[in-house]
Amino acid sequence: xxxxxxxxxxQREAKFEPNExxxxxxxxxxxxxxxxxxxxxxxxxxxxxxxGRYHNIVRHPDMPRIVFKLIWDYLRAGKPxxxxxxxxxxSGAYYWVLAAIFPLEDRYVSIRxxxxxxxxxxxxxxxxxLLGAEKRGGMEESAAILPDFLNNLxxxxxxxxxxxxxxxxxxxxxxxxxxxxxxxxxxxxxxxxQLQGVQRHTKMLINAYDAWFDKINLFIQTKSMxxxxxxxxxxxxxxVVFLSLNASVSxxxxxxxxxxxxxxxxxxxxxxxxxxxxxxxxDTLVQLLAGSLNDLIFSxxxxxxxxxxxxxFIDELLCENCNVEHHEIxxxxxxxxxxxxxHSKKTEALQITIDHxxxxxxxxxxxxxxxxxxxxxxxxxxxxxxxxxxHETVSFEGIFSxxxxxxxxxxxxxxxxxxxGSGFYTENRSLLxxxxxxxx
Numbered sequence: 545x546x547x548x549x550x551x552x553x554x555q556r557e558a559k560f561e562p563n564e565x566x567x568x569x570x571x572x573x574x575x576x577x578x579x580x581x582x583x584x585x586x587x588x589x590x591x592x593x594x595x596g597r598y599h600n601i602v603r604h605p606d607m608p609r610i611v612f613k614l615i616w617d618y619l620r621a622g623k624p625x626x627x628x629x630x631x632x633x634x635s636g637a638y639y640w641v642l643a644a645i646f647p648l649e650d651r652y653v654s655i656r657x658x659x660x661x662x663x664x665x666x667x668x669x670x671x672x673x674l675l676g677a678e679k680r681g682g683m684e685e686s687a688a689i690l691p692d693f694l695n696n697l698x699x700x701x702x703x704x705x706x707x708x709x710x711x712x713x714x715x716x717x718x719x720x721x722x723x724x725x726x727x728x729x730x731x732x733x734x735x736x737x738q739l740q741g742v743q744r745h746t747k748m749l750i751n752a753y754d755a756w757f758d759k760i761n762l763f764i765q766t767k768s769m770x771x772x773x774x775x776x777x778x779x780x781x782x783x784v785v786f787l788s789l790n791a792s793v794s795x796x797x798x799x800x801x802x803x804x805x806x807x808x809x810x811x812x813x814x815x816x817x818x819x820x821x822x823x824x825x826x827d828t829l830v831q832l833l834a835g836s837l838n839d840l841i842f843s844x845x846x847x848x849x850x851x852x853x854x855x856x857f858i859d860e861l862l863c864e865n866c867n868v869e870h871h872e873i874x875x876x877x878x879x880x881x882x883x884x885x886x887h888s889k890k891t892e893a894l895q896i897t898i899d900h901x902x903x904x905x906x907x908x909x910x911x912x913x914x915x916x917x918x919x920x921x922x923x924x925x926x927x928x929x930x931x932x933x934x935h936e937t938v939s940f941e942g943i944f945s946x947x948x949x950x951x952x953x954x955x956x957x958x959x960x961x962x963x964x965g966s967g968f969y970t971e972n973r974s975l976l977x978x979x980x981x982x983x984x
Contacts, residue, residue: 556635556636556637556638557637557638557639558586558588558633558635558637558638558639559586560586560639560641560658561658562657562658562660562717562720563717563720564582564657564658565582565655565656565657565852565853565856566579566580566581566582566583566586566655566656567579567580567583567653567654567655567656567853567857567880568580568583568599568653568654569651569652569653569654569875569876569879570599570651570652570654571650571651571652572650572651572652573598574598574599574600574652575596575597575598575599576594576595576596576597576598576599576601577595577651577875578595578872578875578876578879579591579594580856580857580860580876581860581863582856582860583656586633586639587601587602587631587633587634588633588634588635588637589601589634593634599654602631602632602633603631603632604630604631604632604638605632606630606638606671606672606675607629607630607671608671608674608675608678608686609678609683609686610674610678610683610686610687610690611627611629611671611674613683613687614627614690614702615627615645618645619645619647619652622647623647624644624645624646624647624842624846625644625645625706626642626643626644626645626706626707626709626710626842627642627643627645627706628640628641628642628643628659628663628664628667628709629641629642629643629656630671639658640658640659640664641656641657641658641659642656642657642658642659642709642710642713643655643656644656644710644846644849646846646850646883646887648879648882648883648886649882651879653850653879653880653883655849655850655853657713657714657717657849658717659713660713660716660717660720661709661712661713661716663708663709663712663713666697670689670690670693673686673689673693674686674689674690677689690702703838703842704838706842707838707839707841707842707845710842710845710846710849711760711841711842711845714757714845714848714849736862739858739861739862740862742858742877743855743858743859743862746851746854746855746858747855749851749884749982750848750851750852750855752978752982753844753847753848753851753982754848755978756844756847756848756975756978757844757845757848759971759975760841760844760845762968762971763837763840763841763844763968764837764841765964766837766964766965766968767833767834767837767838767841769960769961769964770830770833770834770905770961770964770965771830771831771834773957773960773961774823774826774827774830774831774961776953776957777823777826777827777954777957777958778823778824778827780950780953780954780957781816781819781820781823781954782820783950784812784816784819784820784919784947784950784954785813785816785817785820787812787816787943787946787947787950788809788812788813788816789813790943791805791808791809791812791813791940791943792806792809792810792813794809794939794940794943795808795809804929804933805926805929805930805933805940808922808925808926808929811922812919812922812926812947815915815918815919815922816919818915819912819915819916819919819954822908822911822912822915823912825908826905826908826909826912829901829904829905829908830905832901833898833901833902833905836894836897836898836901837898839894840891840894840895840898843887843890843891843894844891846887847884847887847888847891850880850883850884850887851884853880854877854880854881854884857876857877857880861873888979888982891979892976892979892980895972895975895976895979896976898972899969899972899973899976902965902968902969902972903969905961905965906962906965906966906969909958909961909962909965910962912954912958913955913958913962916951916954916955916958919947919951920951923944923947923948923951926940926943926944926947927941927944927945927948930944
């Protein structure tokens with residue numbers, strides 16, 4: 545049987561280049577208020593056909609419902625969201641996008657770029673599974689699949705996944721679009737000259753935020769290292785507590801000098817308990833800090849995308865073939881500028897939060913360092929006592945030798961966290977000052 549024209553169209557990919565970008569602005573009910581030239585071209589509709597229509601005009605039947613539920617859950621909570629979406633043009637052709645959707649007062653701004661990383665292949669495997677689950681047991685069954693799939697990819701939750709997806713797609717986009725775009729000057733009307741002035745400022749903003757964007761690997765390293773070291777500290781603290789209990793039991797078996805070993809065991813146990821509580825507070829702070837750093841990575845990536853969208857829109861306006869009406873230009877410019885400003889303030893607030901969290905974590909690490917130093921004194925004294933006591937010394941020599949190893953491990957982890965934390969604290973302060981300057 546011959547394929548129908550519609551079937552052939554559904555299998556054809558609409559032209560969407562990696563260096564292109566498009567956006568649309570909707571109200572909170574998803575009614576399209578505006579969109580740039582690339583959006584209109586790729587959708588295949590005329591501007592008159594899309595304005596005033598719900599955004600599902602470009603919805604593709606291959607999209608699982610659970611993905612749109614996830615999007616609406618985020619947006620209705622006032623939170624931005626990023627997701628891979630397969631859209632359908634008027635002709636029936638498909639096109640994949642990475643959509644970043646930002647709530648802004650009484651509207652949503654959706655900025656889309658062409659996905660080019662390995663994550664798209666994973667999503668293309670996932671969505672048919674979700675669709676199949678929805679056909680069998682509705683959205684409840686597909687909702688159960690999504691967390692396990694993300695965990696298998698190495699992500700704790702969707703927040704972590706979408707932050708990583710946006711970051712890597714933008715990094716890949718920069719590599720693919722490394723050649724500067726051709727400068728468009730358009731006409732020499734006063735309006736065009738004003739646009740060129742705005743464009744110059746916009747590109748200054750992009751350069752400023754690029755300096756931040758290039759620091760993201762430092763954010764990721766700090767987050768990963770603090771999480772890793774915190775886990776090691778928790779494990780070592782448990783081993784020290786267990787060792788102190790062994791020391792207490794062993795002290796009762798010593799015929800002569802058992803009291804001295806009992807006092808040492810008690811001091812180790814008290815110190816170990818205090819350290820365990822302190823490391824617990826450090827671990828809680830590390831989890832908060834990791835969340836804040838993940839939010840900062842997402843926020844910086846988002847601003848980088850937003851400023852590029854603004855620059856791209858101005859380039860379109862400077863094109864002589866542009867047919868955007870003046871009132872729509874003003875509305876779109878106001879929205880995009882407000883979006884960048886809004887997220888710049890959120891980023892600045894995040895940096896202040898991280899500043900406080902780092903200060904508190906470093907303070908706890910300094911306190912832990914002092915307590916571990918005291919534990920080291922106990923360990924040395926214990927080794928001396930064990931060497932001078934001929935009764936049952938083998939057990940205590942082993943205990944205090946193990947304690948020495950644990951102290952060395954703990955000290956190394958603390959020093960690594962202090963070094964990374966202090967370096968990032970200084971870097972964050974510098975970026976915070978830059979943030980204030982950019983805002984001005």
